[in-house]
Amino acid sequence: MPIKVMLLEAAGPWLASRPDMKDLEQIVLPHGLMQLSADLKEHLGDKVQVAVRHSFGDYNSDQELAAELDRFDPDVVGIRGLHVYRKRFKELASLIKSRGKKTLLLAGGPFPTISPRQALQTGVDAVVIGEGDMVLPSLVQRLNDGKDFRDLPGIGYTHPGHGVVINPGRRFLQDMNALPFPDYDCLDLGRYERYLTYGYNRRRQGVILSSRGCPYRCAYCHNLFGSRFRPRSADSVVAEMKLLNLERGIKDFYFIDDGFNLDRTRVERFCSLLSKQDEQFNLYFANGLRADLLDTKLVDMLVEAGMVWVTYALETASNRLQRLIRKNLNLEKLKLVTEYTISKGVMVNLCFMIGLPSETKEEALSTLRFVKAIQGLVLPMFFTVKYYPNTDIFRIGLEHGLNLPKDDSAFDAPYHDIGHFGTPTLPAGEIRELYFRFLKEIFLSRPRLEQAMEIQGLHMTDQEILDMYSLLLRRRIRDVEKELIAVTK
Amino acid sequence: MSRELKKMEVEAIVEKFIKRGLMDGQGNFDLKADSPLVSTGLIDSAGLVLLLSLLEKKFDINFSVEELASAELDTLSSIVSFVNEKLNQHVS
Numbered sequence: 241m242p243i244k245v246m247l248l249e250a251a252g253p254w255l256a257s258r259p260d261m262k263d264l265e266q267i268v269l270p271h272g273l274m275q276l277s278a279d280l281k282e283h284l285g286d287k288v289q290v291a292v293r294h295s296f297g298d299y300n301s302d303q304e305l306a307a308e309l310d311r312f313d314p315d316v317v318g319i320r321g322l323h324v325y326r327k328r329f330k331e332l333a334s335l336i337k338s339r340g341k342k343t344l345l346l347a348g349g350p351f352p353t354i355s356p357r358q359a360l361q362t363g364v365d366a367v368v369i370g371e372g373d374m375v376l377p378s379l380v381q382r383l384n385d386g387k388d389f390r391d392l393p394g395i396g397y398t399h400p401g402h403g404v405v406i407n408p409g410r411r412f413l414q415d416m417n418a419l420p421f422p423d424y425d426c427l428d429l430g431r432y433e434r435y436l437t438y439g440y441n442r443r444r445q446g447v448i449l450s451s452r453g454c455p456y457r458c459a460y461c462h463n464l465f466g467s468r469f470r471p472r473s474a475d476s477v478v479a480e481m482k483l484l485n486l487e488r489g490i491k492d493f494y495f496i497d498d499g500f501n502l503d504r505t506r507v508e509r510f511c512s513l514l515s516k517q518d519e520q521f522n523l524y525f526a527n528g529l530r531a532d533l534l535d536t537k538l539v540d541m542l543v544e545a546g547m548v549w550v551t552y553a554l555e556t557a558s559n560r561l562q563r564l565i566r567k568n569l570n571l572e573k574l575k576l577v578t579e580y581t582i583s584k585g586v587m588v589n590l591c592f593m594i595g596l597p598s599e600t601k602e603e604a605l606s607t608l609r610f611v612k613a614i615q616g617l618v619l620p621m622f623f624t625v626k627y628y629p630n631t632d633i634f635r636i637g638l639e640h641g642l643n644l645p646k647d648d649s650a651f652d653a654p655y656h657d658i659g660h661f662g663t664p665t666l667p668a669g670e671i672r673e674l675y676f677r678f679l680k681e682i683f684l685s686r687p688r689l690e691q692a693m694e695i696q697g698l699h700m701t702d703q704e705i706l707d708m709y710s711l712l713l714r715r716r717i718r719d720v721e722k723e724l725i726a727v728t729k
Numbered sequence: 730m731s732r733e734l735k736k737m738e739v740e741a742i743v744e745k746f747i748k749r750g751l752m753d754g755q756g757n758f759d760l761k762a763d764s765p766l767v768s769t770g771l772i773d774s775a776g777l778v779l780l781l782s783l784l785e786k787k788f789d790i791n792f793s794v795e796e797l798a799s800a801e802l803d804t805l806s807s808i809v810s811f812v813n814e815k816l817n818q819h820v821s
């Protein structure tokens with residue numbers, strides 16, 4: 241009998257706030273779990289059977305999930321989650337434990353990696369800190385052999401006598417090319433087409449991670465994968481895409497790297513490989529490219545290779561704050577590259593943050609002016625800073641007198657959500673005003689909408705555009721011209 | 730148009746806007762003057778700004794960003810009186 245492993249993404253409603261809007265939710269393939277499934281199958285072959293499930297996208301209720309647990313009857317369940325879903329984590333842990341079976345319950349991913357002790361309090365048996373690619377297969381092998389696994393590096397658990405034990409010795413993978421391609425057989429790809437992708441369409445999605453690690457030290461990042469950039473080769477990435485296209489008809493690929501373009505030679509090779517092939521893929525750099533490492537030549541190459549969507553992260557137009565958050569972006573370069581990318585008909589998502597430590601109203605307004613001055617942005621995005629414990633920005637915030645609410649609401653809200661969040665230099669009321677200014681003068685400005693629509697029309701169907709604005713405005717839009725363009729100024 | 734008529738017109742526009750934004754088959758309910766809209770997710774900040782933009786166009790009025798941000802606009806009646814106040818200023 242093979243060991244049965246269910247890997248479960250802890251998730252819940254996010255941008256589409258009402259239950260009747262669930263079909264508009266953006267649900268990204270649980271890439272980390274698909275990678276772990278491939279790792280398990282590579283190491284254990286037919287000694288293991290894996291199912292990857294999305295606790296929100298795959299079920300309409302926890303009863304449905306419970307029924308599937310009964311059918312599959314896993315020996316091991318591994319939950320992945322972000323901090324924002326830690327309550328969900330606990331609910332899922334209770335649900336699994338309440339089945340009364342001897343299921344080993346593991347936790348991994350961003351929340352358990354950053355806050356292992358808190359994750360252990362959700363009722364799981366053990367946490368896996370950091371990359372699970374080596375540890376999880378060893379762990380399941382030990383189970384298979386009837387051996388204890390609690391001495392493995394990077395494992396955390398509660399010892400009855402000693403309290404929480406966290407084993408040292410975890411290492412990052414050295415050779416990313418040695419990893420098997422993520423497994424698409426462990427889930428029902430078709431189910432994800434009921435929701436929106438990272439590019440606001442319902443097309444069959446491929447999610448690609450072409451590297452791990454990032455040497456930059458941006459103060460707000462959890463930097464899960466360490467500071468050394470560990471790329472896969474361009475050839476391996478393109479081979480994975482071709483295989484997904486051939487076997488599953490996927491043409492739309494979403495890149496989730498922290499630093500896809502940190503190595504220029506690799507990007508050039510990647511582009512030239514894709515440009516040479518007959519089949520045209522759509523590339524979405526949804527998690528962003530670092531704009532000041534690009535230039536017109538490289539943008540041309542990326543467009544030629546199929547780039548239709550790119551996210552650039554401005555964060556702030558203040559050089560002082562760029563230094564404070566250690567992003568140190570070359571703002572002039574970002575502007576030039578963004579404008580050039582737009583001129584090539586690419587959909588550009590430009591993100592910025594408001595509420596940085598010591599940020600003044602004038603500095604925040606300068607960021608809004610910077611964004612407003614760029615014509616043709618498809619998606620300008622207003623974020624409020626989320627102060628996560630264990631990040632440098634949290635510490636810097638405290639040094640600047642930040643007084644966070646005790647209830648964690650400072651980091652639980654979605655991207656733009658303003659809630660009651662404020663800083664000593666930008667009180668909640670000011671942030672609210674900045675958000676309304678953004679909505680009125682930038683996001684819902686008629687010239688921007690018209691320019692955006694022209695570019696979106698090149699890549700998106702009418703229905704996709706309607707779905708995108710329905711999600712962004714959290715209301716069903718049936719006619720962009722009548723309901724958006726005609727009523728804005 | 731009398732003030733009362735305008736008020737009714739604003740009310741009708743707001744109600745239609747909110748119901749139209751809901752998913753098909755969801756709009757069959759009685760919108761009460763004081764039922765919470767923003768805090769219940771029936772409408773969100775971006776939707777609110779869109780609605781006010783529609784009213785600005787319709788009645789040829791203008792809300793400043795400061796006015797928008799400082800107003801508590803969580804119910805049909807608060808939105809209607811916010812718009813009405815502007816309309817009255819406009820008339821006088």
Ligand code: B12
Pocket residue numbers: 254266268270271272273275276317318319320321322323324346347348349350351353354368370371372373376438449460461462463464465496497498527626651653654655
């Ligand atoms: C793609 C992405 C998104 C997508 C998809 C979200 C998702 N569910 O993953 C979108 C755009 C929706 C998104 C949004 C947000 N994101 Co995001 N996102 C990412 C990104 C870029 C890649 C995630 C990924 O797939 N990585 C690749 C896989 C291979 O990594 P992995 O899942 O961590 O898995 C590995 C290990 O962790 C481990 N592992 C994982 N699970 C398990 C389970 C078990 C049992 C075991 C043994 C091991 C294990 O093994 C895996 C293989 O090595 C990461 C950055 C990053 N570098 O990971 C940020 C990141 C996950 N996001 C982050 C944040 C903060 C957010 C937002 C909350 C932002 C906001 N304030 O609005 C929202 C939340 C949205 C939501 N509701 O889910 C933070 C999370 C911090 C935290 N501690 O929670 C990250 C880490 C960014 C950062 N560097 O700080 N995001």
